[in-house]
Amino acid sequence: xxxxxxxxxxxxxIKRSLGEGKPSHWESFEVPIRPSMNIISALQYVAANPVxxxxxxxxxxxxxxxxxxxxxGACTMVINGHVRQSCSCLVAENLQDGNTITLEPMSKFxxxxxxxxxxxxxxxxxxxxxxxxxxxxxxxxxxxxxETQEEQEQRYAYSRCMTCGCCLEAxxxxxxxxxxxxxxxxxxxxxxxxxxxxxxxxxxxxDVIMEPGGITDCGNSQNCVKVxxxxxxxxxxxxxxxxxxxxxxxxxxxxxxx
Amino acid sequence: MADHPxxxxxxxGLAGLAATVRVAEAGVPVDLFSMVPVKRSHSVCAQGGIxxxxxxxxxxxxxxxxxxxxxxxxxxxxxxxxxxxxMTHWAPKIIDLLDRMGVPFNRxxxxxxxxxxxxxxxxxxxxxxxxxxxxxxxxxxxxxxxxYEAEGKVNKHEFxxxxxxxxxxxxxxxxxxxxxxxTMEMKALRAxxxxxxxxxxxxxxxxxxxxxxxxxGAASRCYQAxxxxxxxEMIQVHPTAxxxxxxxxxxxxxxxxxxxxxWVPRKKGDDRKPADIPEDERWxxxxxxxPKYGNLVPRDIATREIFFVCQDxxxxxxxxxxxxxxxxxxxxxxNKLAAILEIYEKFTGDDPRFTPMKIFPAVHYSMGGLYSTYxxxxxxxxxxxxxxxxxMTNIPGLYAFGEVNYAYHGATRLGAxxxxxxxxxxxxxxxxxxxxxxDGVAHEQSAGQAPDSLFQKYxxxxxxxxxxxxxxxxQNNPYEIWREMGEEMIASATVVKTEDRLNQAYTKINELKxxxxxxxxSDTGTWTNQNLSFSRAVGDMLKYAETIxxxxxxxxxxxxxxxxxxYPKRIDDPFHKTTLVKYNAAEDKPEITWEDIPLPLVPLRxxxxxxxxxxxxxxxKKEEATSV
Ligand SMILES: Cc1cc2nc3c(=O)[nH]c(=O)nc-3n(C[C@H](O)[C@H](O)[C@H](O)COP(=O)(O)OP(=O)(O)OC[C@H]3O[C@@H](n4cnc5c(N)ncnc54)[C@H](O)[C@@H]3O)c2cc1C
Ligand code: SF4
Ligand code: SF4
Ligand code: FES
Numbered sequence: 001x002x003x004x005x006x007x008x009x010x011x012x013x014i015k016r017s018l019g020e021g022k023p024s025h026w027e028s029f030e031v032p033i034r035p036s037m038n039i040i041s042a043l044q045y046v047a048a049n050p051v052x053x054x055x056x057x058x059x060x061x062x063x064x065x066x067x068x069x070x071x072x073g074a075c076t077m078v079i080n081g082h083v084r085q086s087c088s089c090l091v092a093e094n095l096q097d098g099n100t101i102t103l104e105p106m107s108k109f110x111x112x113x114x115x116x117x118x119x120x121x122x123x124x125x126x127x128x129x130x131x132x133x134x135x136x137x138x139x140x141x142x143x144x145x146x147e148t149q150e151e152q153e154q155r156y157a158y159s160r161c162m163t164c165g166c167c168l169e170a171x172x173x174x175x176x177x178x179x180x181x182x183x184x185x186x187x188x189x190x191x192x193x194x195x196x197x198x199x200x201x202x203x204x205x206x207d208v209i210m211e212p213g214g215i216t217d218c219g220n221s222q223n224c225v226k227v228x229x230x231x232x233x234x235x236x237x238x239x240x241x242x243x244x245x246x247x248x249x250x251x252x253x254x255x256x257x258x
Numbered sequence: 259m260a261d262h263p264x265x266x267x268x269x270x271g272l273a274g275l276a277a278t279v280r281v282a283e284a285g286v287p288v289d290l291f292s293m294v295p296v297k298r299s300h301s302v303c304a305q306g307g308i309x310x311x312x313x314x315x316x317x318x319x320x321x322x323x324x325x326x327x328x329x330x331x332x333x334x335x336x337x338x339x340x341x342x343x344x345m346t347h348w349a350p351k352i353i354d355l356l357d358r359m360g361v362p363f364n365r366x367x368x369x370x371x372x373x374x375x376x377x378x379x380x381x382x383x384x385x386x387x388x389x390x391x392x393x394x395x396x397x398x399x400x401x402x403x404x405x406y407e408a409e410g411k412v413n414k415h416e417f418x419x420x421x422x423x424x425x426x427x428x429x430x431x432x433x434x435x436x437x438x439x440x441t442m443e444m445k446a447l448r449a450x451x452x453x454x455x456x457x458x459x460x461x462x463x464x465x466x467x468x469x470x471x472x473x474x475g476a477a478s479r480c481y482q483a484x485x486x487x488x489x490x491e492m493i494q495v496h497p498t499a500x501x502x503x504x505x506x507x508x509x510x511x512x513x514x515x516x517x518x519x520x521w522v523p524r525k526k527g528d529d530r531k532p533a534d535i536p537e538d539e540r541w542x543x544x545x546x547x548x549p550k551y552g553n554l555v556p557r558d559i560a561t562r563e564i565f566f567v568c569q570d571x572x573x574x575x576x577x578x579x580x581x582x583x584x585x586x587x588x589x590x591x592x593n594k595l596a597a598i599l600e601i602y603e604k605f606t607g608d609d610p611r612f613t614p615m616k617i618f619p620a621v622h623y624s625m626g627g628l629y630s631t632y633x634x635x636x637x638x639x640x641x642x643x644x645x646x647x648x649x650m651t652n653i654p655g656l657y658a659f660g661e662v663n664y665a666y667h668g669a670t671r672l673g674a675x676x677x678x679x680x681x682x683x684x685x686x687x688x689x690x691x692x693x694x695x696x697d698g699v700a701h702e703q704s705a706g707q708a709p710d711s712l713f714q715k716y717x718x719x720x721x722x723x724x725x726x727x728x729x730x731x732x733q734n735n736p737y738e739i740w741r742e743m744g745e746e747m748i749a750s751a752t753v754v755k756t757e758d759r760l761n762q763a764y765t766k767i768n769e770l771k772x773x774x775x776x777x778x779x780s781d782t783g784t785w786t787n788q789n790l791s792f793s794r795a796v797g798d799m800l801k802y803a804e805t806i807x808x809x810x811x812x813x814x815x816x817x818x819x820x821x822x823x824x825y826p827k828r829i830d831d832p833f834h835k836t837t838l839v840k841y842n843a844a845e846d847k848p849e850i851t852w853e854d855i856p857l858p859l860v861p862l863r864x865x866x867x868x869x870x871x872x873x874x875x876x877x878x879k880k881e882e883a884t885s886v
Contacts, residue, residue, distance in 0.1 A: 019786075034503055060781055070601070071393055126404060143357050162298075
């Protein structure tokens with residue numbers, strides 16, 4: 001019995017740094033395991049008791065979190081080498097070599113400090129693609145367009161993207177210093193372009209991903225879809241945009257735009 | 259500095275974003291502050307839906323008037339009637355607008371917006387987008403905000419923390435002091451009006467259904483700067499949450515709205531698996547006690563019933579849990595609830611499609627908050643559109659929108675009414691803000707003309723606070739103080755309250771306030787210091803907690819979510835009044851006064867929801883006549 005009983009504590013090994021371009025190092029913390037404990041509660045324990053396994057008092061670890069129920073996207077990090085949300089990651093299911101879990105910041109975004117990264121690029125891209133429905137204003141102008149259940153289901157699948165960046169972290173084409181847009185952006189273009197009013201800006205959106213860093217740079221490695229926590233139909237979006245940009249290019253050609 | 263009027267919005271949840279869009283649309287530039295990228299605000303957590311009278315319900319006899327009536331009855335008449343009238347009558351327009359913005363509302367076979375049942379009503383009046391309605395609504399407003407940002411009309415300051423309102427010698431709000439949470443840079447920014455839309459205060463209970471940023475710190479700072487609070491003792495405890503280590507995750511009311519049933523084994527301590535307990539050995543206590551509303555009685559009532567059933571020893575295995583069962587529902591219905599069922603599965607490992615969920619009440623919403631005013635129309639049926647003071651606090655130029663505003667929900671908020679009140683505040687009262695700054699009334703000096711020294715004074719004040727915290731070499735751990743505060747508040751000021759326990763908690767909170775004076779930060783650096791930000795908020799949470807307790811002690815009656823075991827009845831004379839809490843800076847303590855609540859539209863009536871054991875038959879009839 002005793003031999004098979006689960007460990008009472010585990011080691012949280014964290015990659016730390018004071019920011020982008022600053023040297024990084026690993027620190028380990030021993031954390032008591034409690035039933036159905038997630039990574040966030042382990043980090044909360046470390047915040048209250050910032051003492052490493054070799055007994056050193058250190059500055060508490062910095063990380064980003066919000067909802068704690070996997071809808072805000074804030075707490076994304078690399079856990080045991082896999083990118084995911086730390087709030088929905090249960091300690092008991094992820095102990096490696098018996099009792100260790102490693103945490104690293106996402107590698108495709110500049111580090112602010114420790115596990116906190118700056119994902120502003122994702123929000124900036126939403127601005128570039130005109131990520132909104134161009135309504136006339138907030139005045140009372142009656143209901144929006146009706147849509148079928150099937151259309152709603154398709155749009156709903158895309159609208160659940162929480163801008164977490166897992167798809168970009170896993171994508172071989174997306175790097176810190178290139179301009180590749182990535183699956184998050186492709187999915188959002190498909191989302192806005194499939195709304196009756198959102199369509200108004202479809203051409204502008206397609207223009208953005210026909211430039212360098214656009215859809216043709218996608219190597220179709222399909223890593224993105226495997227890591228998306230909200231199971232967005234990313235490959236459908238990529239395939240659909242591939243077709244639409246081709247048609248759009250032909251149209252542009254004949255209208256003499258380029 | 260150019261003297262064009264400007265507005266600051268603090269908070270980028272539904273209320274803050276709706277305000278930003280409305281003010282920017284009116285042509286007034288907005289500086290938008292938020293501790294998190296606005297798209298990650300707490301509003302994403304809302305699951306169930308948003309209420310509005312609609313075409314189908316209307317033809318079945320429902321109306322905006324009745325939506326108002328339900329909201330007032332739900333709030334046990336502690337809400338002011340003209341704002342609630344206006345909000346419920348605006349609700350259908352808000353749904354239409356969100357629909358035009360592209361929110362993927364669920365659809366019927368014919369392509370119209372689908373509806374679901376929610377607590378406090380027997381009509382389907384709740385619009386929804388899967389079980390992630392808040393996320394969808396927030397994204398739609400985030401997108402419209404981004405559009406104005408792209409046009410240069412909105413300037414976002416994300417990862418900036420609001421520290422203090424700037425108030426001039428005339429007592430008018432002229433801007434804020436804020437700090438960058440990454441670089442720790444501090445600055446004052448000018449504005450002719452400031453909208454606080456900073457959400458709820460669940461974190462001061464340690465664990466709640468809220469996000470980690472919902473500390474109430476911002477509201478507490480305004481209170482300490484002279485803004486009044488209204489009804490802070492009104493804290494909603496949601497009946498159905500999944501208890502967790504770091505957070506209590508909500509199991510939305512929509513689970514019951516779609517047909518979910520709450521039950522316990524009839525036999526105390528029955529250890530059988532739920533599936534092995536036959537139907538007649540299950541006690542569906544809500545359905546039995548409230549035949550009319552069943553599992554959809556308002557939250558405070560469901561919460562108390564669950565709490566007492568567990569206290570009486572009927573909880574699962576004798577503990578503090580009851581079953582919330584959706585296993586009998588058709589697959590199609592379960593699919594509509596996918597987003598919340600996934601949460602349950604992810605965090606407990608059980609699949610609620612096949613095993614009943616184990617749930618218990620958790621702190622969920624603050625009905626109380628910053629006190630606000632309004633101008634009613636002559637016959638009290640609504641507010642005057644664009645009136646300067648709509649949802650303005652007692653400090654001219656300082657507004658309160660969304661959950662931080664005390665105005666709409668009285669002593670209990672009905673499910674799916676919060677999203678409505680947040681967006682309504684932003685859109686309807688956003689115009690008031692725009693008018694206030696454009697008309698230039700009440701500004702002896704505009705923010706642009708105010709002297710630099712005014713702003714510097716407040717920056718110095720906040721800088722000094724930071725230096726004190728960092729230099730402090732005490733022995734107390736701020737996380738430990740926070741944990742103790744949470745435990746004390748849960749034990750004293752949630753489902754049931756008594757004078758003795760509240761007094762004990764009041765003493766304890768004051769001890770913690772003393773201990774807070776000698777804390778020690780574990781991070782004293784000047785780069786991305788979360789320890790500093792959190793500790794500062796703990797100090798402010800303690801002061802807010804004190805007002806919750808003071809209000810709870812002073813209100814010697816039971817009303818809505820505020821249930822006093824020692825005063826179990828509602829006592830209208832003298833307590834049908836707003837609890838007004840003002841900060842006494844000299845003695846560092848709350849002071850309570852009372853304000854009358856006019857009843858121009860609907861008279862006071864009993865709030866029994868047709869409970870069978872308690873309510874006499876005539877109550878039942880009365881209720882039928884007025885509320886159904
Ligand atoms: C789990 C859950 C489910 C819910 N489901 C529903 C539902 O189905 N229907 C319904 O009607 N209601 C629901 N509610 C209630 C509803 O979600 C909230 O009341 C509402 O979202 C609050 O919105 P808000 O705009 O007032 O504030 P929030 O969304 O909380 O946003 C607060 C904003 O203020 C900012 N902020 C806070 N402090 C500071 C500071 N010091 N400096 C700078 N910025 C600051 C934050 O960054 C954030 O942007 C639910 C609540 C919870 C917890
Ligand atoms: S398919 Fe591959 S290359 Fe294309 S976006 Fe996805 S991960 Fe990147
Ligand atoms: S598409 Fe998926 S993985 Fe990518 S940002 Fe959105 S939710 Fe995250
Ligand atoms: S904290 Fe929001 S996704 Fe984890």
